[in-house]
Amino acid sequence: MKRPARTAILAAALALSLTAAAAPPPGSAAASPWSASALWDTWPSARVSGPDPWALKHAGLRAALDLLQARQPGLFVVEQEGVSSEGRKIPLLRLGSGPTGVLLWSQMHGDEPTATSALLDVLSWLGARRGNAAVEQLLSRLTIRIIPMLNPDGAERTQRRTAEEIDINRDALRLSTPEGRFLKSVRDRTKPVAGYNLHNQGPNVAAGKGGEQVAISLLSVPGDEALSETEGTRRTKRLAAIVNSLVTPIAPGRVARYDMDYTARAFGDSMTRWGTPTLLIETGGWAGPDEAARLVRLNFVALLGSLAALADGSVDQVDVADYARIPLNTRDSLCALVVRGTRLATGRGLPPFTADLSFAVPGPFAGEAPRRREPGIVEVGDLAHLRGLAELDATKLLAIPWPATEAPEEWTELQATLDSRGLVDASEARLLAAVRALGEAAVARSGFAGPVLLYREGVDGKLTLAGAIIRGRVVGEGLTPPLPSAPAK
Ligand SMILES: [Zn+2]
Incomplete structure (x- = not known):
């Protein structure tokens, strides 16, 4: 075959690049403002959310919305306001004027705030791009309604339930809560073709067996007990697949399918049943520095990118089967900290024995009772099945539980206390005698909350x-636990 001249190759390449610049092909990652990388990279400039999503309460939300409205008059209107049982106003925002109606609601559970912060950043990003062709097209095709922080009374207390102590997500049938009635009334009046139900699922969930910590899990929420596939659930499966394809390049292996069956009194399920097929997005964990902000940023990418796919119709091109390929949530295989292979002594006077120890370090998210809120030991024994978000190799260490009542919480004070008792440098026999003297108060077991020396x-x-x-x-200068795996970006 004759080789084309080098100049011809260059000319062809130039023509191709010019064509690409003039008319980006659909789904072209490099040219689209909706690509995961473009959204991820532009988030910092759009960010209005604070460093801690849990710190955002009702007053802060209202202030942020006022700021956005002042900066970008006309981007959204407050179409309606619900009222919580304690009298806090719950704004329903509307933006865009297109024929396709979408409803997003966040923080139905008061201690699940990540998406609320992301929604503020989405509004800011869109507002800063008014006049941009891609954004105007999105707003001409979609009418987007947003209820950020559906449960302001719960948010105020950083708790799941409302001031009435009712879980809104189990109130879709009885509608005892004013918040639930408001959400239902908005759905019935506006009849959106897609719903986004935005939650947090907690950090200790893996993507499939032995997989990475789940940052985002997704559920095409079923509308009946038989989990029937309908046109609506196919749409939310495709939408979930879009979110997966947006999040995966940024957080590889950290997307999963949410593990729950049909629940008639839950809101997502009822929304689907009422005719608004709903996508559940649950934010998990992504251990490492600035975790909360990275999860907000990931939500931002997922929300904007998938709204764009709804607007331009590319969601309809997705193979429904892609949804089933997303690995399932796997619970109870991750823990905040695992201490491996220590020799453990206890106040019961037994000879030291080999054990792993797992520890909980809960954050402000409480989730479903009775999940543990207090930090401390979760389990003692062979924990080879468990992965720690941080792990400590303790095979050459002797571990001694020390009762919280006997020990200050601050490391240097704890050292000083032990020093005063001659227990910083001591023979093993002396240490074992000291722990034996503490008896049952110094037994490493599930729920033990004192320090482990x-x-x-x-x-x-x-x-x-x-x-x-x-x-x-x-803590301690003599220990260097490996940090969790570094984020991709
Ligand atoms: Zn929730």
Whole structure:
């Protein structure tokens, strides 16, 4: 075959690049403002949300909305206001004027705020791009309604339930709560063709067996017990697949399908049944620095990118089967901290034995009762099945539980206390005698909340205090636990 001249190749390449610039092909990642990387990269400039989504309460939300309206008059209107049982106004925002109606609601559970912050950033991003052809097209094709923070009374208390102590997400049939009645009335009046039900699921969930920590999980919410596939659920499956394709390049392996069957009194299920097929997005965890902000940013990408796919119709091109390929949520295989293979002594006077220890370090998200809120030991024994978001190799260490009543919580004070008792450098026999004297108060078991002291071999056959686990955190100069795997970006 004859080789084309080099100039011809260059000319062809140039023509191709010019064509691409003039008319980006559908789904072209490089040219589209809706690509995951473009959205991810432009989030910092649009960000109006604060560093801690849990710190945003009703007053802060109202102030942020006022700021956005002042900056971008006309971007959205407050179409209606619901009122919580304690009298807080719940704004329903409307933007766009297109024929396709979409309804997004966040923080139905008061302690699940990540998406509320992301929605503020979405509004800011859109507002800063008024006049941009892609944004104007989106707003001409969709009418987007947003209820940020459906449960302001729960948010005020950082709790799941309303001021009436009712879980709105189990109130879709009885409608005892004013918040639930408001959401239902908005749906019935506006009849959106897609709903976004935005939650947090907690950090200790893996994507499939042995998979990564789930950052985002998705559910095409069924509308009946038989989990029937309808035109509506196919749409939300495609939408979930779009979110998966947006999030995966940024957070590989960290997307899962939510693990829940049909629940008639839940809102997402009822929305689907009432004719608004609903996508559930649950934010999980993504251990590492600035975790909360990275999860807001990921939500921002998922929300804007999938709205764009609804607007331009590309959601209809997605293979429904892509949804089933997303791995399932797997619970109870992750823990905040696992201490591996320590020799453990206890107040019961038994000879030290080998054990792993797992610790909970709960954040402000409480989730479903009775999930543990207090930091401390979760389990003792062979924990090979469990993965720690942080892990400590303690195979050369002697661990001694120390009752919280006997120990200050601050590491340097704890060291000083132990020093005054001659227990910073001591023989093993002396340490074992000290823990035996504490009896049942110094037994490492599920729920134990005191510090766990960690000793390593020092000089002259003595053991030296290397560090401790205090309220689920590793402290001490002599210990360096590996940090969680670094985020992709
Ligand atoms: Zn929830």
